[in-house]
Amino acid sequence: MVHSTIAKLFQSLGADAQPPHxxxxxxxxxxxxxxxxxxxxxxxxxLPCLTPSKAIAWLGLVYKWPRSDTPGETVDEPLAALLVLxxxxxxxxxxNADDPVPRQRFSLAHELGHFLLHSKHIRDEFAQGRILALExxxxxxKSDANYxxxxxxxxxxxxxxxxxxxxxxxxxxxxxxxxVDPKTTKLHLDRLHRVGWFLAQKLLVSPEAFxxxxxxxxxxxQFYSKKLPxxxx
Numbered sequence: 490m491v492h493s494t495i496a497k498l499f500q501s502l503g504a505d506a507q508p509p510h511x512x513x514x515x516x517x518x519x520x521x522x523x524x525x526x527x528x529x530x531x532x533x534x535x536l537p538c539l540t541p542s543k544a545i546a547w548l549g550l551v552y553k554w555p556r557s558d559t560p561g562e563t564v565d566e567p568l569a570a571l572l573v574l575x576x577x578x579x580x581x582x583x584x585n586a587d588d589p590v591p592r593q594r595f596s597l598a599h600e601l602g603h604f605l606l607h608s609k610h611i612r613d614e615f616a617q618g619r620i621l622a623l624e625x626x627x628x629x630x631k632s633d634a635n636y637x638x639x640x641x642x643x644x645x646x647x648x649x650x651x652x653x654x655x656x657x658x659x660x661x662x663x664x665x666x667x668x669v670d671p672k673t674t675k676l677h678l679d680r681l682h683r684v685g686w687f688l689a690q691k692l693l694v695s696p697e698a699f700x701x702x703x704x705x706x707x708x709x710x711q712f713y714s715k716k717l718p719x720x721x722x
Contacts (some may be wrong), residue, residue, distance in 0.1 A: 490535065490606065490642075491602075491606070491645050491646050491649055492649065494602075494605050494606060494646065495646070495650055497527055498528065498605065498650075499525070502521075502524055502525070502526045502528055503621075511546070517656065517660070517688070517691040517692065518691070518693070519594075519651075519692055519693035520650060520651055520653075522594055522597060522598060522650075522651070522694070525650075526597060526598075526601060529579075529601065529604060529605070530578055530579030530580070531572075531580055531581065531582045531601075531604060532579070532580070532582070533577055533581075533582050533584065533597070534547060534581055534582065534583045534584070535584050535585075535586040535593075536583055536584075536585070536586055537585070537586045537587050538567065538585070538587060539567065539569070539570070539571065539583055539584070539585040539586070539587075540565050540566065540567055540568060541565055541566075541568065541571060542565045544571050544581075544583045547583075548573070549583070551634055567584075567585070568585060568687045569584070569585050569588060569592065569596045570583060570584045570585065570596035570597065570599065570600050571583040571600075572600040572603050574603060574604075574608075580604070582597065582600050582601070582604075584596050584597060584600075589695070590693065591693055591694050591695040591698070592695060593690070594645050594651060594693060594694065595651065595694060595695070598604075598646065598650045598651050599644060599646070599647040599648070600642045600643070601647075601650075602642065602643035602644075602645075602646030602647055602650070603639065603643045604647075606639075606642055606643065606646060607639050607642075607643075610639075623695075627697065628650060629676065647699070648702050648705065651692060651693075651694050651698075652692055652694060652698070652699060652702045654706060657688070657702060657703055657706060657708070658706065658708065660684075660688060660714045661684075661687035661703060661708050664680075664684045665681075665684075668707050669681060669708070681709065685699050685700050685703070686699075
């Protein structure tokens, strides 16, 4: 479902837009996230020190949104992003303006995944006559099984959109044709980190996100999944 949704998203941009599939390091480019977001009815809002109350205040100030329409159980904690859906077909995508660009891009892709994959479930909840913040830091939502499943799927969507599996696997195979052996030396581990850092820069994602991506694809042994460096190259 994630792969087909991403394919449809690129198709909406026309014949000139295709998912990145380059396998030559010099040709790898970041996914055109701004163009993809421009194809969906979401207003992007970048707010510093983002919290649910700041997003709600912005909606009230700019769009005169009644505060009574907002979820009252929201816990006011710092957020990386927040998706708010209106009663129509669109909504608002709030992003923490203080975050680094790679973190912002992952947050945007994550919330875009929520919007494209979970709209039906979200719309069903509009019978209550409220706008719905799909993702915010509330304890009761974090422990909800359906919420957790949606979170995992949105993370997979963001990872596949920004770090396509085919490209990651192809580049990894070029860099490590014999694979990665957990018994190899620290030098091998350092090289792994350097390759990850280089590709993260190419794809405009954080090195940490890329590290977890190829760990999730089982390209590295479990031994390496816990070996994030303190300082990247």
